[in-house]
Amino acid sequence: MxxxxxxxxxxxxxxxxxxxxxxxxQSATELFLEKxxxxxxxxxxxxxxxxxxSLMNYYFRSKEILFETIINLLIGKASGALKDVLNSDLxxxxxxxxxICKYIDMLISNPLLISxxxxxxxxxxxxxxxxxxxxxxxxxxxFAKQLEEEYEKGKIRKVNPEQFYINMLSLIAFPxxxxxxxxxxxxxxxxxxxxxIKERKEIIYNMLICYLKP
Amino acid sequence: MxxxxxxxxxxxxxxxxxxxxxxxxQSATELFLEKxxxxxxxxxxxxxxxxxxSLMNYYFRSKEILFETIINLLIGKASGALKDVLNSDLxxxxxxxxxICKYIDMLISNPLLISxxxxxxxxxxxxxxxxxxxxxxxxxxxFAKQLEEEYEKGKIRKVNPEQFYINMLSLIAFPxxxxxxxxxxxxxxxxxxxxxIKERKEIIYNMLICYLKP
DNA sequence: ATTTGTTTTAAACAAGTGTTTAAAATAATT
DNA sequence: AATTATTTTAAACACTTGTTTAAAACAAAT
Numbered sequence: 001m002x003x004x005x006x007x008x009x010x011x012x013x014x015x016x017x018x019x020x021x022x023x024x025x026q027s028a029t030e031l032f033l034e035k036x037x038x039x040x041x042x043x044x045x046x047x048x049x050x051x052x053x054s055l056m057n058y059y060f061r062s063k064e065i066l067f068e069t070i071i072n073l074l075i076g077k078a079s080g081a082l083k084d085v086l087n088s089d090l091x092x093x094x095x096x097x098x099x100i101c102k103y104i105d106m107l108i109s110n111p112l113l114i115s116x117x118x119x120x121x122x123x124x125x126x127x128x129x130x131x132x133x134x135x136x137x138x139x140x141x142x143f144a145k146q147l148e149e150e151y152e153k154g155k156i157r158k159v160n161p162e163q164f165y166i167n168m169l170s171l172i173a174f175p176x177x178x179x180x181x182x183x184x185x186x187x188x189x190x191x192x193x194x195x196x197i198k199e200r201k202e203i204i205y206n207m208l209i210c211y212l213k214p
Numbered sequence: 215m216x217x218x219x220x221x222x223x224x225x226x227x228x229x230x231x232x233x234x235x236x237x238x239x240q241s242a243t244e245l246f247l248e249k250x251x252x253x254x255x256x257x258x259x260x261x262x263x264x265x266x267x268s269l270m271n272y273y274f275r276s277k278e279i280l281f282e283t284i285i286n287l288l289i290g291k292a293s294g295a296l297k298d299v300l301n302s303d304l305x306x307x308x309x310x311x312x313x314i315c316k317y318i319d320m321l322i323s324n325p326l327l328i329s330x331x332x333x334x335x336x337x338x339x340x341x342x343x344x345x346x347x348x349x350x351x352x353x354x355x356x357f358a359k360q361l362e363e364e365y366e367k368g369k370i371r372k373v374n375p376e377q378f379y380i381n382m383l384s385l386i387a388f389p390x391x392x393x394x395x396x397x398x399x400x401x402x403x404x405x406x407x408x409x410x411i412k413e414r415k416e417i418i419y420n421m422l423i424c425y426l427k428p
Numbered sequence: 429a430t431t432t433g434t435t436t437t438a439a440a441c442a443a444g445t446g447t448t449t450a451a452a453a454t455a456a457t458t
Numbered sequence: 459a460a461t462t463a464t465t466t467t468a469a470a471c472a473c474t475t476g477t478t479t480a481a482a483a484c485a486a487a488t
Contacts (some may be wrong), residue, residue, distance in 0.1 A: 020465085036337055038252035043445060052467055057447060064446095090298050115336040122251060122329040125394040138218050138395050162400060163410075163417055166389055174384035177391065180339040181352050186376060196377075203377055207425045234435085256476060267435055271477060278476095429488100436483070445474065453466065458459100 021059045023049040029070050033112040035117055037067055071120060072131060078106055078113060079136040087142045092150050093209060095143075095167070103172045108194055114176040140165045155176050156212040164208075171204045237263040237272045242282050247326040251281055284344060285334060292320055292327060293350040298410040301356045306364050307423060309357075310382070314418050317386045322408055328390040354379045369396055378422075385418045 021170065027049035031040040042063050046053040060066035085099045107114060117137070121128045145162035151158050175182060175197060183193055244361035245254040256277050260267040274280035274282045321328060331351070335342045342348065358375035365372050389396060389411060397407055 008239055028308050036252075038250075041338065041444075043444090053446090054448080055466070058465075062446075106230075112336075115332065118329065119336065121394050122326075122333065122391070123253065128395065134395055134398055136398055138392075160413070160417075163414065166392070166396065166416070167421065169392070170384040170388035171381060172404075174388040174391075175380055177336070177388075178352075178383070181342065181348055182380065184340060184348055185352055194273060199374070200377065203381070206324070207381065208426050210427075211421045214474090255474075258475090267476090268478080269436070270440090272435075276476075431486100431488070433486075434484080435467105437481085438468100441476105441478070443488070446463085446472100448471070449469085449470105451467085453464105455462105455464070455472080 020049075020051055020055060024059060024066070025058055025070060025073070028066055029074070032070055033074075037063075037123075038115075064180065068127070068131060070162055071127070071133070074110075074113060074116070074132075075133050075136050078110060082106065083136065083139065086140070092156070092212075093099060095146070096208055097205050100168070100172060100208075101201055104197060104201055105150050107173065107176050108197060111176060112178070114173050115179075118177055138169075154214065157214045159212065165210075168204070168208060171200070171207065175200065234265055234269060237265060237296055238273060238280070239284060239287070241281055241289070246281065246284055247330050250330070251277075251337075253293060264376060282341070282345065285341070285347070287326065288324075288330070289345075289347050289350050292324060296320065296378065297350065297353065300354070304371075306360055306370070306426075310422055311359070311419050311426075314382070314386060314422075315415055318415055321387065321390050322411060325390060325393070328387050329393075332391055352383075368428065371428045373426065381425075382418070385414070385421065 007199055024045065028040070028045045042056050043053055045066075046056060056063070056066065056189055060069060081102055082099065085095060088095065090098065112114070117128070117133075140161060143165060145163060147156070147159060147161045150156045158166065163173060179193060182188065184192075186192075186196075238259065241257045242254070245259055245262065256270050259280075260270060270280065272276070274283060277289070294360060295316055296313065296372055299309060299316055302309065304312065331347075354375060361370070361373060361375045361378060364370045393407060396402065396410070399406075400406075400410075402410060
């Protein structure tokens with residue numbers, strides 16, 4: 001038998017509290033990513049987190065709110081570094097190169113993210129636009145200005161910045177959404193798919209730069 | 215009071231039979247496209263088709279089978295013309311031009327198709343690979359051979375055909391999956407989105423051709 | 429006109445859904 | 459040590475889900 005001081009007590013309690021809450025978030029995140037909102041039941045979340053069903057409603061008020069919390073967490077984690085690159089003062093070519101590279105690396109680490117976002121986006125359009133998702137995931141103001149400037153300096157051809165950014169995003173993200181068919185068609189393992197994707201870093205960069213030439 | 219001959223009788227009966235069956239397919243198709251499999255209940259389908267719930271199980275044995283039927287119908291309709299272009303004996307540039315054009319026109323007519331397919335693909339990977347979908351939607355054997363030949367003739371640079379096809383597909387299809395965010399970000403109406411997409415025909419063509427130059 | 433076959437109906441079934449309740453267990457405060 | 463507050467639990471609630479059943483309505487064949 002032994003005693004703990006106040007700080008230890010506090011630590012342990014907070015630890016436990018965060019534990020349950022975080023266990024819920026973590027289990028729910030995995031399930032939502034794998035199976036989507038509809039195919040994931042609260043009982044499944046509870047069972048995976050090894051907690052009672054009602055605790056989900058105790059910490060988050062509803063399944064819906066838990067879901068929105070998780071969306072924001074996922075998007076927040078994913079978009080941070082990417083926004084930094086896009087708003088940095090790097091030269092255009094280097095910025096594009098880094099953006100492609102970081103975006104692809106991020107998606108390799110979170111291979112289910114794109115499908116998840118697209119699913120939410122098309123099932124609950126209002127949700128992703130209402131939440132701070134639009135700004136985080138698709139904000140090109142700074143980048144557009146840079147494209148304008150480079151054009152006026154005569155360094156690149158004239159492009160529609162909106163179209164150009166969508167091109168870049170399409171080339172980066174779409175293969176992840178289409179992953180299952182790509183793997184099936186080419187008999188790719190998970191590892192081979194990642195290799196296929198990594199090859200794309202240079203391909204995408206070359207395509208975009210080549211297109212920008214005046 | 216009047217009598218009908220045999221053929222008229224047959225016609226009317228068949229007409230009615232097809233009517234109920236087709237009413238189910240049509241209503242279910244709209245709902246599945248709009249809301250997906252999970253968020254669409256059989257009672258909603260029945261109500262929209264103005265039939266009794268059990269008729270869905272009478273004509274199709276289950277919701278699942280009805281869904282698979284509809285997937286095949288949608289993919290079949292969509293992929294026909296596209297496969298023809300890809301397997302035609304057109305020159306490379308013209309083939310690419312026509313493929314982009316027809317694909318985009320098809321997606322403008324079926325704006326929900328891409329999201330629908332991606333949703334199925336990621337929720338039930340085995341379904342889209344089991345069904346004849348993979349072959350219909352993503353068959354590049356012929357196209358790959360053509361890219362090889364053009365390279366050997368020295369007319370284009372060396373490219374990985376698989377990567378090149380995925381690039382083309384990404385540029386064509388992704389904006390439709392991302393539609394809601396694009397519209398929100400740019401304050402596009404439906405019409406303006408279609409204009410934005412139509413602009414892409416030339417952009418995508420130029421990007422691909424530019425990249426192919428030796 | 430009666431039998432046979434097909435299509436449609438209303439009702440029920442069994443299982444699963446998210447959420448709430450009220451009591452129990454545990455921790456914190458006085 | 460007794461009281462208050464927080465966290466956890468089991469059970470129930472109200473509702474929706476896809477599917478089945480068995481009878482009714484209807485048409486076709488004998």
